[in-house]
Amino acid sequence: MAAFSDKPEVFRTEISAFINTNCPAVLREMPADQREICWGGKRWTFTSDAQRDWLTACAAAGLTAPRWPEAYGGAALSREQEKVFREEMARAKAPSPLESFGLWMLGPALLAFGTEAQKTHFLPQITRGEIRWCQGYSEPGAGSDLAGVQTRAEDKGDHWLVNGSKIWTSYANHADWIFALVRTDREAPKHKGISFMLIDMESEGVSTKPIKLISGNSPFCETFFDNVKVPKSYGDDMSSIVGEQNRGWDVAKHLLTHERTMIGGGGSGAASGVLGGRSLGNFLSSLEDGVMADPVIRSDVMELEVDSLAMGMTLERYKDMAKTGGVGHASAMLKYYGTELNKRRYELLMSITGSEGVEWDGPHGTLAPEWLRTKANSIEGGTSEVMLDIISKRVLELPYK
Amino acid sequence: MTTLMLTEDETMLRDAARGFLDENAPVKNLRDNRDSGRAFDPGLWREMAQMGWAGVLVAEDAGGSGMGHRAAGILAEEMGLTLAASPFISSAVIAATALRGAATNRLSGIADGSLLYALAVDEGSKHNPQGTALQAEKSGNGFRLTGTKTFVADGGSANRVLVLARTAGAPGEADGLTLFDIDATRAGLTRQGKATVDSRDHAQLDFANVEATGDDVVGEVDGGMAAVTAALNAGQAAVSAELTGLCAGAFAMTTGYLKERKQFDTIIGTFQSLQHRAAHMWSEIEVTASAIANAGRVLDETPAESELAVSIAKARATKTAKLVVSEGVQMHGGIGMTDEFDMGFFMKRARVGAEWLGDYGFHAARVARARGF
Missing domain, CATH: 2.40.110.10 (Butyryl-CoA Dehydrogenase, subunit A, domain 2)
Structure with a gap:
C-alpha cells in the first residue's frame, strides 16, 4: 500500500509520479472514443494486459476508491487530495482503473450502514475489482413507487427464501452479486418491511434476462428469484442484510440521494460519448461549415452552452455544500436539471448532425444510440416528476393537502 | 478558485444587509419613491455609504471598504430581494471599477457616497x-x-x-x-x-x-x-446579482401565496401542476445563483478572464428573472395584476434589468464566442 504525503505540493508530485510510472502509455495514448471501461468481476475479460496492470497497481495503492479508509482497500485521501488525484489523472490522460456499482453504490451503503465484518469482507473485493455488483431495486410493479417492492424473503430459520423479480437491473447478466430490496415483513406499512439484502448471483434459482432497449443495446436485465436460499449470515457479525432488518428503506434512500447526485453530474457536459470530453463548441467546429449558420440551431446551442456551464458551477457549489453539511433533498434538483439538460444536449446534437446523426453506424459513431439512451436519464434513479415532487414537498415545503 | 459557497464573512455581510434592507428598504419604499416621483431615497443611500457599501470596490487607503466583487454581488442580490433603489451599481460598482487607479479624491467621493456617477x-x-x-x-x-x-x-x-x-x-x-x-x-x-x-x-x-x-x-x-470593459463586466455581474435577488424575492412571495391561497376548498399549493412549476423555478434559481457566485469570484481572482463568467451570469439571470416574474403573476392570478400588490414591481424591474448592459442574446453570443462557435 502506497502512503502518500499530507503536504499538498508533495502529494501532487507523488501522485503524478505514481500515475506516470504505473499507467501504461498505451492506455494514456488511446483516443477517448476507443477506451473501454474496466468493470471488473469474476467473469471480466481484460481488453489488454495494460488494463489489467493499471487496475492491479491502482488497487494496490487504494486508488480505485481513493476516499475509502485504507483498511477497506481505499487510499484514505482527503477531498482536496482526491481532487488533485483527478486533476493529475486528467492531465496524464489516464483512464479510470475501475468503475462499478460496488464503488458507486454498495460501497457507500456499507460504509454508512455496514458492520465492521461486512466492510472488511466486501469492500476490498470491490476495490480490487474481484466482485462485480448489480443493483436490484425496481420491480415490474414498483417503479416510481419503489417502496412498493413485492419480492419477498421468508424467514426459514438459518436462511431467507427469496421469490420475486427485479427489473432494470443494470448488467445483472455480468454481475457476481446483487444488492436488492426485498420484503421481509409483509404485515408492516410498506416502507417499514423492506430489507437491503446481499445475494450471490450464482445461488440456485437466480436467473437473468437482458432487455433490448430502443437504442438497440441491452444494458438492463430482468432478474428472477425462484426459491432462492440466501444464508442469514455469511460469517461472524456478517448478516446478509445491510443495516437493520426491515429498515432497508433507510439504506435505499441514502443511496438514491447518492445516485441522483451522480446522474445529475452528466448535465455539465463533461460526459463521454460522442463529445468524448470535447466542448460542444469544439465538436461544432469539427463539422461541415454552415450548420451553425442556421439561426434556430445557433440560438439553441448558445442557450444550451450557457445552461451547461452554469450547471457545472452548480455541481461545484453543491459538492462544496455536501462537504460542509450536506445538500439533503436538494440533490433532487441536480438529478432533475442535469438529466433534462443532457436530453436537450442530445436532441440538439441530433439536430446538428441531421441525416448523418440518424445512421446507426454513421460518421458520428454511436451518437444515435447515445441519444436514445439519454431518454432514460430522466426515468432511472427517480423520474423528473418524482424529483419535482421531492423539491416541492421537501425543499419548498409546499403542502401535501 | 475559492469555493462558490458563501464564506463566513460573506454570510455575515449578507445577513447584515438583509436585516438592514428589510427594515429600511422594503418594497414599500419603491412604491413610495414612485408615488413621490423620486428615483431613490438619499437618506437611505447615505446610510448604505456609512456601512461601507458605496466603497465596496474602493481600496481602504482611498477611503473604501475594499470588499470586492463577490461582496458587491451579495449586496446587489440583497437589494434585488426588496427592490431597494439606489445608485449602488452605477456609482459603487461601475464607476469605482472604471476609475480604479485614477485620482484618489474621486474614488473617496464614491466611497463616501457624495459622488453619484x-x-x-x-x-x-x-x-x-x-x-x-x-x-x-x-x-x-x-x-x-x-x-x-x-x-x-x-x-x-x-x-x-x-x-x-x-x-x-x-x-x-x-x-x-x-x-x-x-x-x-x-x-x-x-x-x-x-x-x-x-x-x-x-x-x-x-x-x-x-x-x-x-x-x-x-x-x-x-x-x-479597454478603460470601460472592466467597468462593464463589473456592472453586468452586479445587475445579474440584483436580478437573482429579485428572483428570490418574487419566488418567496409566490410560494408564500401557494401555501395560503384556497380555491375549491383546497390550498392551491397542493396542486401538482403548480408544485412542479414552483420546483422547476427553484431549480433555475439555484443554477443561476451558482453562475452569479462564480462571476463575482472570477472578477476578484482572475479579472482578465471574467468576460465568459460574467456573460453566463447575465444570460442566466435575465432568463431566470423573466420566468420567475411571469410565473409569479400567473400563480397569483388576478391579484398579481393589480397595482396594489407588489408582484408587478418585480416584473417591471426584471424587464429593465434584462436590457441593462446587454440582453440575453448579447451575452449568449459572447459566451458562444468565448467557447469557440
Whole structure:
C-alpha cells in the first residue's frame, strides 16, 4: 500500500509520479472514443494486459476508491487530495482503473450502514475489482413507487427464501452479486418491511434476462428469484442484510440521494460519448461549415452552452455544500436539471448532425444510440416528476393537502 | 478558485444587509419613491455609504471598504430581494471599477457616497458600446463632445458622468473610443429623464459641444474600450446579482401565496401542476445563483478572464428573472395584476434589468464566442 504525503505540493508530485510510472502509455495514448471501461468481476475479460496492470497497481495503492479508509482497500485521501488525484489523472490522460456499482453504490451503503465484518469482507473485493455488483431495486410493479417492492424473503430459520423479480437491473447478466430490496415483513406499512439484502448471483434459482432497449443495446436485465436460499449470515457479525432488518428503506434512500447526485453530474457536459470530453463548441467546429449558420440551431446551442456551464458551477457549489453539511433533498434538483439538460444536449446534437446523426453506424459513431439512451436519464434513479415532487414537498415545503 | 459557497464573512455581510434592507428598504419604499416621483431615497443611500457599501470596490487607503466583487454581488442580490433603489451599481460598482487607479479624491467621493456617477454608453435601444457614434472632436488642447446617449441609468440624479465617445474610427469599431469623466452640470449637456416601467432613474443625455480636457480622459485616448470593459463586466455581474435577488424575492412571495391561497376548498399549493412549476423555478434559481457566485469570484481572482463568467451570469439571470416574474403573476392570478400588490414591481424591474448592459442574446453570443462557435 502506497502512503502518500499530507503536504499538498508533495502529494501532487507523488501522485503524478505514481500515475506516470504505473499507467501504461498505451492506455494514456488511446483516443477517448476507443477506451473501454474496466468493470471488473469474476467473469471480466481484460481488453489488454495494460488494463489489467493499471487496475492491479491502482488497487494496490487504494486508488480505485481513493476516499475509502485504507483498511477497506481505499487510499484514505482527503477531498482536496482526491481532487488533485483527478486533476493529475486528467492531465496524464489516464483512464479510470475501475468503475462499478460496488464503488458507486454498495460501497457507500456499507460504509454508512455496514458492520465492521461486512466492510472488511466486501469492500476490498470491490476495490480490487474481484466482485462485480448489480443493483436490484425496481420491480415490474414498483417503479416510481419503489417502496412498493413485492419480492419477498421468508424467514426459514438459518436462511431467507427469496421469490420475486427485479427489473432494470443494470448488467445483472455480468454481475457476481446483487444488492436488492426485498420484503421481509409483509404485515408492516410498506416502507417499514423492506430489507437491503446481499445475494450471490450464482445461488440456485437466480436467473437473468437482458432487455433490448430502443437504442438497440441491452444494458438492463430482468432478474428472477425462484426459491432462492440466501444464508442469514455469511460469517461472524456478517448478516446478509445491510443495516437493520426491515429498515432497508433507510439504506435505499441514502443511496438514491447518492445516485441522483451522480446522474445529475452528466448535465455539465463533461460526459463521454460522442463529445468524448470535447466542448460542444469544439465538436461544432469539427463539422461541415454552415450548420451553425442556421439561426434556430445557433440560438439553441448558445442557450444550451450557457445552461451547461452554469450547471457545472452548480455541481461545484453543491459538492462544496455536501462537504460542509450536506445538500439533503436538494440533490433532487441536480438529478432533475442535469438529466433534462443532457436530453436537450442530445436532441440538439441530433439536430446538428441531421441525416448523418440518424445512421446507426454513421460518421458520428454511436451518437444515435447515445441519444436514445439519454431518454432514460430522466426515468432511472427517480423520474423528473418524482424529483419535482421531492423539491416541492421537501425543499419548498409546499403542502401535501 | 475559492469555493462558490458563501464564506463566513460573506454570510455575515449578507445577513447584515438583509436585516438592514428589510427594515429600511422594503418594497414599500419603491412604491413610495414612485408615488413621490423620486428615483431613490438619499437618506437611505447615505446610510448604505456609512456601512461601507458605496466603497465596496474602493481600496481602504482611498477611503473604501475594499470588499470586492463577490461582496458587491451579495449586496446587489440583497437589494434585488426588496427592490431597494439606489445608485449602488452605477456609482459603487461601475464607476469605482472604471476609475480604479485614477485620482484618489474621486474614488473617496464614491466611497463616501457624495459622488453619484452614471455611465453613458448606449445610443440605441440595445446595449452596444462599440456602436458609439457620439463624437469627441479635438479642439485646441481638449475635445468637444456632440451626440446623444440613451438609457443612462441614474443619469438624472448623477453629479458626474462617464461617457464613452468616439475620437477616431467609425461606429461599430471597438478602436477609436475614449472614456471621459465629466461634471453632470457642464455647459452643453442636457439631461432628459425618461419615465421607465421600473420607476427608477433613467435618462437621455444630449451633448452639444460639451467641452472636455485631457484631464477628463479615463485611460488612453482612443483606448476607451479597454478603460470601460472592466467597468462593464463589473456592472453586468452586479445587475445579474440584483436580478437573482429579485428572483428570490418574487419566488418567496409566490410560494408564500401557494401555501395560503384556497380555491375549491383546497390550498392551491397542493396542486401538482403548480408544485412542479414552483420546483422547476427553484431549480433555475439555484443554477443561476451558482453562475452569479462564480462571476463575482472570477472578477476578484482572475479579472482578465471574467468576460465568459460574467456573460453566463447575465444570460442566466435575465432568463431566470423573466420566468420567475411571469410565473409569479400567473400563480397569483388576478391579484398579481393589480397595482396594489407588489408582484408587478418585480416584473417591471426584471424587464429593465434584462436590457441593462446587454440582453440575453448579447451575452449568449459572447459566451458562444468565448467557447469557440
